[in-house]
Amino acid sequence: MNPDRWQRLEDLFHAALEMPVAERDAFLISACGDDKQLRADVEKLLHADEQASAFVDSAAAGVESVAAAVLPEGRHVGAYRIVRELGRGGMGSVYLGERAATCASPSN
Numbered sequence: 001m002n003p004d005r006w007q008r009l010e011d012l013f014h015a016a017l018e019m020p021v022a023e024r025d026a027f028l029i030s031a032c033g034d035d036k037q038l039r040a041d042v043e044k045l046l047h048a049d050e051q052a053s054a055f056v057d058s059a060a061a062g063v064e065s066v067a068a069a070v071l072p073e074g075r076h077v078g079a080y081r082i083v084r085e086l087g088r089g090g091m092g093s094v095y096l097g098e099r100a101a102t103c104a105s106p107s108n
Contacts (some may be wrong), residue, residue, distance in 0.1 A: 009038065013045045076100055
């Protein structure tokens with residue numbers, strides 16, 4: 001595929017992503033005209049994007065359920081005991097900790 005065609009394909013793909021799914025067919029018919037291969041290529045990219053999004057969403061839901069089931073309250077991290085979770089977002093969680101009265105030290 002030559003660079004100009006790739007750029008056209010990429011532009012159409014991104015434009016289609018920005019619109020509601022119900023409007024994409026009419027947009028592609030108008031934007032691609034008689035170039036059926038271009039339309040098919042854009043549709044393949046849109047389908048692949050939907051598949052990837054579904055995979056990521058299901059994987060994220062799985063991680064959240066595991067994280068919710070494995071609460072670290074009461075565990076020790078270094079010299080601190082985890083009291084409770086304060087918040088969660090992005091790629092991590094924030095916990096309230098307090099200095100533990102006694103810490104387990106590694107034996108030599």
